[in-house]
Each structure stands twice: as structure tokens, then as C-alpha cells.
Amino acid sequence: MAIGDQGRTGFRRRAMAIMYDRMMRSYERFMNERKAALLADVRGRVVEIGVGTGANLKHLDRPDVEWVGVEPSVPMRIRAEAERVRIGISGRVVNGTAEATGLEDGIADTVLCTLVLCSVDDVEAAIREMHRLLRPGGQMIFIEHVAAAPGTWLRRFQDAASPFWRWFADGCRCNAPTLEHLEGAGFAAMELEHFRAPAGLCAPHVQGVAIKPN
Template identity: 45%
Template structure:
């Protein structure tokens, strides 16, 4: 899976994560799929509430020379201080958290003015369309199979309306075999 995702999204992620500061907060870092895109020596505060992810996450960080600091908390309540963070990363996480609006509000709270929120997320397809129909058909089973992942979220709209000073989001199709999560948004929001 990791290799497949890297094959389809790697170039986009590498461009998105170029020019990151020395310390980054990553939400829902999972098994460390993004570690390969960080400069060696980067400190990543990984907000990952799911303990079974922690060992593979640590291993991935070690392979790529990333200094990972894992916090077993939810992204809606990171425990980080107001305005204390330069950059927050979220890839394929806002589909899964219980309350994406609360998570985005938390990101705004912890970012310093001018700090960046870098995202890559799948979204609900334009409706009507065959993919939107497919998403409606599959969403309950998909959510069960993929640990809460909700195919119906309009995450691009949520981000655009969240009150960031600058929003640069691109909407695109990943062009991969996972049609229900082919519609995506990626880009940078500035606090």
C-alpha cells in the first residue's frame, strides 16, 4: 500500500512538503507514510492516538533519519500551546477523525500567525456523478472496513471556510485504482 500510494502521490507530497521548518506537527501520522518526505534531522511531533501504529511509525522515522516524538492524543486536542507551531501536516486523516471541524479549529489554535497547514485529503466527488453514486453506495461498509474513513466529507469546503488568512488548495483526481477515494484536495493554508 505504502509503495502504491508513494507511486501515485509521491511527487505531489514531495512538492507540498518542500521547504518545511525544522519542527513539524503531523496529525494521524499512522505507520509513517510521510517520513520519507521529511528532510533528515526534521523533528516530527506525531499526533497519533492509535498505539499499534507507533512501532512502525518509529521504524519509518528511524529509516529516514527523522526525530519522531509520538503523542498518544487526538488531533482535536493536541495539548500543544496556542500559536506555538510553524507547520502542521495532515494526509488522509480528516476523513477519519470524528469531528473534522474541531480538528481544523485546533490546528488554527496551535499555529503561529503565518504558520502553515499542509493537507492532502480525499473528498466527496462532485454530485451528481458516477463516483458520488459509488461513494453513497459504499460509505457504510467502507467506514467499517477502513477504521472510520468517511467517503462523504466535503473537506475542501470545510478547509476553505475555516478562517485561514490564505487558502491555496488544488482539487484533482489521484488516478489510482481506489475510485471511492480518487477525488482529492491538496495544498497549503496559512494562518
């Protein structure tokens, strides 16, 4: 499906798309080297889920990368497509969700997903869909913020603030148990690194590379 097809267009979504890059500027500065290193060896067809404004595209600017972005928000899709064209990466952005991308089985050498699973309603369905998109031996690369450790002050704060945060941040759950879903998802191998990013309630992060079995 093309930009402009039915999708999420509410006021908060438009506002989020307009403000997103400004809100994320210092976060992206902090993440720049980390993302560059994580994505340096990515080649072939990359399916990126929940692309937002296309913040990861600059790390994929190689002639042997073809990028297919999946994004349910119309204003985000428009920005991501503009960024793709500006950088000059071959590919397209389509209307879809993590749970239902509408793409063919096994089309991805890499599935990329950053700061998305916290907003997805059915994380298990989304991970099943990513498995389906990956060719055997393909890799899922992710950077997600995760719930703080149980019993910590940050976790109590995340739990208390979660309903407001979810409303404010377009469905994002600051206390999402994303890592547990990923660890139970049947990947053949998974490299993980935990770190903290300058993201307030969403500071605890995990990045990883998970390989689909052959």
C-alpha cells in the first residue's frame, strides 16, 4: 500500500510526527555511534518496522541496501519517505503494522525495529510476523526501551506513570516487558546488550541481534 492509504491520522499522531525529530534530537545524538556500529554490516533487503520519521535511514546509506519501511501513521510515513528520497536509499515505505505488514514470507535479510515494540498492542503477534518476514538465517536487529528491574524506584515510577505516558506518547508503554517476549520468541541465537539512554522514564534500553533458525 502507498502513502496516503488509510492509516492513523488523529491529531496527536500528527502532532507527534511534527514534534518527533525535535523531541528526539539529543537522544539520536547519544545513539548515533551505537546505531552506526550496530547497523554497519547490514546488507540486502531490510524491512524496518515502525519507521517513524526515518531516523535510522542515515545508518543504512549503502548501495547494497534495499529498505522497506512499515509504518501505520500517515504523517510519519510521509516524513520517512521524504527522508528516504533525501538520502537516496532504494526502497519504499508501506502502510502496515508490526502485527500485519502485508509483506511476503521470507523477504527480509534483516528486520529492524527500534523503539516500536513498546507501542505494539500484540507483541507476540508482532514477533511472529517478524519471524515470517525473515529468510532462514536472517537477523532481527532491535533497540527497545524496557521495564526497569522490579522493586526499583524507576520501576515504581514507570508503573505509576504508565497510563499517562501511554496517552501522551502515542501508545508507548514505559514499563513494557519487551525483552521477555523477545527471549521467548524462538530465535536460534541472540546477542544482547543492556544500556541506559537519556530518555527519562524510558532510560533502560536493550539492543540485540537475533538470528532466525535455518
